[in-house]
Every structure is written in C-alpha cells, then in structure tokens.
Amino acid sequence: KKVGPKKAELETAKAEVRVVEERLAVALEKLRGVEDKIRSLEEENAAAVAEQKQLEYDVNDCKIKLERAEKLISGLSGEKTRWMATLEELAGQKQNLLGDMIIAAGFVAYLGVFTADFRLRLVKMWKQKLGELGFTYSQNTSLQTLVDPLQIRKWTNAKLPADQLSIENAVILSKARRWPLMIDPQLQANKWIRTMLKDGGLKIISFSQKDYVRTLLNAVQFGNPVLLEYINEELDPTIEPILLKQIFYQGGAPYIRVGEDAIPYNPDFKLFLTTKLRNPHYTPEACVKVTLLNFFITPQGLEDQLLATVVGLERPDLEEQKVALMLQMLNLQQQLKDIQDTILQMISDSKDNVLSNEALIAKLGESKIASTSIKTQVEEAEKTEKEIDGTRNKYRPVAYRGSILFFCISDMANIDPMYQYSLQWFNVLFTQAVDKAEPSDIIEKRLDNLIEYFTYSLYNNVCQSLFEAHKLLFSFMLCVRIMMGNNLIDEHEWRFLLAGGVTKTPAPKPRDVWITEQMWGEIQAIGMLHNYSNFDKIFVSNLSNFKAFFESQNAHKIPVPHFPSLNSFQKLLVIRCIRPDKLIEAIIDFVTEHMTQKYVEPPRFDLSRSFKDSSNIIPLIFILSPGADPKTELDKFAQSSRIRKLESI
Numbered sequence: 001k002k003v004g005p006k007k008a009e010l011e012t013a014k015a016e017v018r019v020v021e022e023r024l025a026v027a028l029e030k031l032r033g034v035e036d037k038i039r040s041l042e043e044e045n046a047a048a049v050a051e052q053k054q055l056e057y058d059v060n061d062c063k064i065k066l067e068r069a070e071k072l073i074s075g076l077s078g079e080k081t082r083w084m085a086t087l088e089e090l091a092g093q094k095q096n097l098l099g100d101m102i103i104a105a106g107f108v109a110y111l112g113v114f115t116a117d118f119r120l121r122l123v124k125m126w127k128q129k130l131g132e133l134g135f136t137y138s139q140n141t142s143l144q145t146l147v148d149p150l151q152i153r154k155w156t157n158a159k160l161p162a163d164q165l166s167i168e169n170a171v172i173l174s175k176a177r178r179w180p181l182m183i184d185p186q187l188q189a190n191k192w193i194r195t196m197l198k199d200g201g202l203k204i205i206s207f208s209q210k211d212y213v214r215t216l217l218n219a220v221q222f223g224n225p226v227l228l229e230y231i232n233e234e235l236d237p238t239i240e241p242i243l244l245k246q247i248f249y250q251g252g253a254p255y256i257r258v259g260e261d262a263i264p265y266n267p268d269f270k271l272f273l274t275t276k277l278r279n280p281h282y283t284p285e286a287c288v289k290v291t292l293l294n295f296f297i298t299p300q301g302l303e304d305q306l307l308a309t310v311v312g313l314e315r316p317d318l319e320e321q322k323v324a325l326m327l328q329m330l331n332l333q334q335q336l337k338d339i340q341d342t343i344l345q346m347i348s349d350s351k352d353n354v355l356s357n358e359a360l361i362a363k364l365g366e367s368k369i370a371s372t373s374i375k376t377q378v379e380e381a382e383k384t385e386k387e388i389d390g391t392r393n394k395y396r397p398v399a400y401r402g403s404i405l406f407f408c409i410s411d412m413a414n415i416d417p418m419y420q421y422s423l424q425w426f427n428v429l430f431t432q433a434v435d436k437a438e439p440s441d442i443i444e445k446r447l448d449n450l451i452e453y454f455t456y457s458l459y460n461n462v463c464q465s466l467f468e469a470h471k472l473l474f475s476f477m478l479c480v481r482i483m484m485g486n487n488l489i490d491e492h493e494w495r496f497l498l499a500g501g502v503t504k505t506p507a508p509k510p511r512d513v514w515i516t517e518q519m520w521g522e523i524q525a526i527g528m529l530h531n532y533s534n535f536d537k538i539f540v541s542n543l544s545n546f547k548a549f550f551e552s553q554n555a556h557k558i559p560v561p562h563f564p565s566l567n568s569f570q571k572l573l574v575i576r577c578i579r580p581d582k583l584i585e586a587i588i589d590f591v592t593e594h595m596t597q598k599y600v601e602p603p604r605f606d607l608s609r610s611f612k613d614s615s616n617i618i619p620l621i622f623i624l625s626p627g628a629d630p631k632t633e634l635d636k637f638a639q640s641s642r643i644r645k646l647e648s649i
Helices: 003-095 097-110 116-132 149-157 164-175 188-196 212-222 237-243 299-314 316-349 358-414 423-436 443-463 468-485 491-499 517-526 535-541 543-551 568-578 580-595 607-613 631-640
Strands: 180-183 203-206 225-229 247-250 253-258 261-264 270-275 291-294
Touching (some): 097 116, 116 164, 149 316, 164 291, 188 225, 188 270, 212 225, 212 237, 212 261, 237 253, 358 443, 468 580, 517 568
Parallel strands (some): 203 225
Antiparallel strands (some): 247 253
C-alpha cells in the first residue's frame, strides 16, 4: 500500500522532470542562440571598431603622406626640367655610345702627342670611317664628356690653361693607363701639376739629382705623387719597372721590383714626367712605356694668361675679385653637386615607399632650402663674373697682341735653332712693358700705349740676339703676323710669297728674252690666286707695259700695270715673280708703311740697356764671331758704372 503510491508519485515526478528538462533544453537552446548572436554582435562590433581604427590610421597616414608628397613635389620641382633634359640627353648618348667611345678611346691612346689642328683632322677622318662602317656618333663629341665639368673647373683654377688642347691633355692624363710624359717647353704642365698637388705631398725630382731614385722609391712605397722634370730624349732604365707598372703580389700585398729590391707598391702613387724639349724624338720603345702629351702653349691659352697679367697690373682689385669669385663659384657648384648627388642616392637607396621615409623627406626639405640658396648665389656670382669679364676684356687687345708676338718669335727657331725664347723671359718683358708704357686715364689711349711700347720693346730685345742678316726678316715677320691677326692678309697669298706656286697646266712661254722660265712659271701660278685672276693672260696681252715695269729702277715703288687695286702686301707677290731683286727694298717699304721707319732700323747694341734687362739669375751671354772681343767694351762699361773690378773666370 505504501510502495505503489510512491512509485506512482515517482513516475509523475519523472514525467514532470522530463517536461522540465525538455523546457530547459529548449531554454538552453534559445540561450545558446542568444549567446551566439551576442558573440556575433561582439565580433562585428570589434571588427567595426578595428576597421574604424584602421580607417582613422589610414586617414592620418594619408594626410602625412600627402604632406610629404607636397614636400617631395615642391623639393623636386626645380629638378624636373633638368632631369627631363638629362634623360633626353642620355637617351641620345646611349644611341651614339659605341661610336663616341671608339673615338674617345682612340683619342686617349694615340692623339696626345699631336697639335690641336692635327687632332681635329684625325678625328674628322675617324668619324668619316665610322660613318662608312655604320656606326653613329655625336656630332659634337668631345673628350670633355669623359669628365665632370666641375673637375675641368678645378683644373683651370689650378692654373691649367683653359684652351681646348690643354683641357684635352688633362682628360687624357686622367684616363690613360700609362704614366704621362708631357712635352712642356713653356712649363705650363709643370706649373699645373705643382699647383694641383701642392697639398698632396708632391715630390719633385730630376735625373740630375743624385738621390732621385731613393725619393722615387719612397714615394712608391708611401703613395706620394712625383713630378720627374727636365726629361731628355733618353729615359733612365732604372725606372722602367715603374713606367711599365710591373706589379706582383706577395702575401696578398702589391709589390714592384726595382733593381734587386722588392718595394711595397702603394696604389695612391702617381708619376708625372715633363720635358722642356720643343720637338723631342723618342724611340718607339720609349713611346710605348708612357703617354706622350703635347702641352705646347696655344694662342688662346697664352692670350688668357697675358690678359690675367695685364689686368692684374692695371686693375689688381679686379683680378683679385675675379680669382676670389672663381673660387667661390667652384665651392658653390661643388656644394650644389653634392646636394643633388645626395638626393639621388637617398631616393635610390629607399627600399620602401619613398613617402614612408620621413628622414628622406626631411633631408630633401633641408637640401631644397640649401640648393635654392646656392643656386641664387651661383646666379649672382655668374652675373658678377660677366660684369668683371666685360671690364677685363677691355684689355684683351693687349693680350691678343702679346700672343701674336710670342708665336712670331717662336717661329724664329725655324730660321736658326739658336733663336729660342722662353715664355718666362717673354712674361718678364711683357710685365716691364706694362709698368713702363706711358700712362693715360683714357682706356683706349692706354691700350694703344701698351701695345706700341711692348711691340717695340720686344723688337729691340729680340734684335739684340739676331744675326744682322735676319733682322729685316724678323721685322717683316712681325709686321705680317700682326696684320694676319687683324685679318688683313690672305693665308694663300702669304704661302705663295714664302714658297711660290706650281701651275697644273703650264702654257708655252712668250718668246721675249727678258721673260725667264722661272718668271713665267711664277706668273702662271700667281694667276690661280683670287686677287690675281687671269694675271698670266693679262701679262701676255700687255707685255710692253710689264716690260716697262720690269726695266724700271723703282719697280717696288710704282703700281703694278693693270692691277692698281693691289695693296702693298699683294704687290710683294708680283715683285717676287717679276723683279725678285727688288723684293728686299719692297719689304722695307712695306714694313715702314705699316709699322713706321724705326722697325727697319735695328737698334745698335747698347750694353747698359742689356745690363738693366739682366739680373742675378738672368746672365748676359755674348755669342762671338771669329775675331770679335767684347772685353774692351766691358771694361768701359764697368768703369762708367763704377764697378771696381771685373773678374774673369
């Protein structure tokens, strides 16, 4: 009775429990759904918050990058035009690269020893041959493309003459594999090397020094540059291993064997050789050991040097300002180049987005400010330089005349090897002329005084060293060179006067006895010149008139028949053909007409004047002919100068 009800209650309770559990399961299921929904909403919320933060970061980053982009665009805006032009230039150079490099390599290897004119001729021939072989090349190709323009400016500031030949020589020197041997009669290269390396531990030696080998070997070991000067036509075999760069490695270090000794070789070692010989003849064996460079001064280079001299004496303030300005411009251009190189290097090294590189943008901003400031200073300096050059160029006629006169006296060596005049002596004479010429406040008058005084001073000094037979010839050369410098004499007419001419189709000689075969040949040849067109035909048609000219005692003074428009120089050519015996008298009249009488009356030797031109390092040298003895005149001069005793050694 008790168990039954209990069981019934149990079953009822179990049923209720099942119902409750079912409800619980349903409730739990709903709870799980709500929890899942809450979790999903929380995840969505977290994602939304994260996205919001990312968007906020992106917006902020975008703002920063926009600011940096503005700075970058602003910083590089000034470079766009230059870079675009450079890009186009490089594209053109790429197309012509092979041809240009062939020409440059040939120039460096072979042309250093030649003159400027011959270099141009050879390069023209090379270009023609390259064109035939299908190679393209730059029309204005130049060795200057092998070096930075800033480097050329550094060279010229170090006293390298600014003419094309000297700059080409400097480029060859910097690119050639062999050590340079410079033909340097005027010491232009010597002065440049000394100035350029004065702070680089330069050692200066010559073969005449007893310990030159020891100095050279020390320089090889410690990396000093060496200037070996006053080389003759033979090279000392001792330095052959150095010239040939016979380097070997021992224990991983470079050595060079000189004689029996192995010397450590420093890669910083440099060797420069110079000779004062005007026209040296080196053996082929010597030529392959060095790079021969012709540093014989050019007219343009000498003109620039003389201009600096005369301006330095006349307007020292102007020349000092010019030199200071050149140094300032060199420093500014170097700074500008360094800044531009830094910008390009930083952009190139930036691996990530350029706009993400805050240091680059900051550096660019600083560089832009500095670059703008420097560009402004450079522009102002260039403007000032033009103004200074405008004032300096007023004195250029004096420098131009000086350049003409120097090359005129240089040509005298072709007449007699004894007639050789150094540039150092010429510069001293030029400086003395500037000091002694008559002053004037009117610049044009002062220039005329300088030109006239120096021309006559040079004439007097050179005449003292000439044989009597060559003095009129020198006057004539002086006059002709000056007129050629003023474009008053035709080059072809000058050549005809010197060497005559040859006719391609000789005509039969007239039967007149007074006409010789040589005269007739010259008459036919002169007819080929522009101002003497059909001279031979006119001559044949008017034999009586030309016979009167031929027989005249003053043929050099009367007009040429049927050619009244010929000037005094052109008349010399006719005199040469018909009356060569009157040529000297005609030349005297010609020089007198254009340079006054004093240039055909050589000054008598004046020992006192010569003594004033000498110094303790510039002696007087008497070149005596047989039987001549200056002892008496020297004693008289010593007595008049109150020199107590004249020593003989």
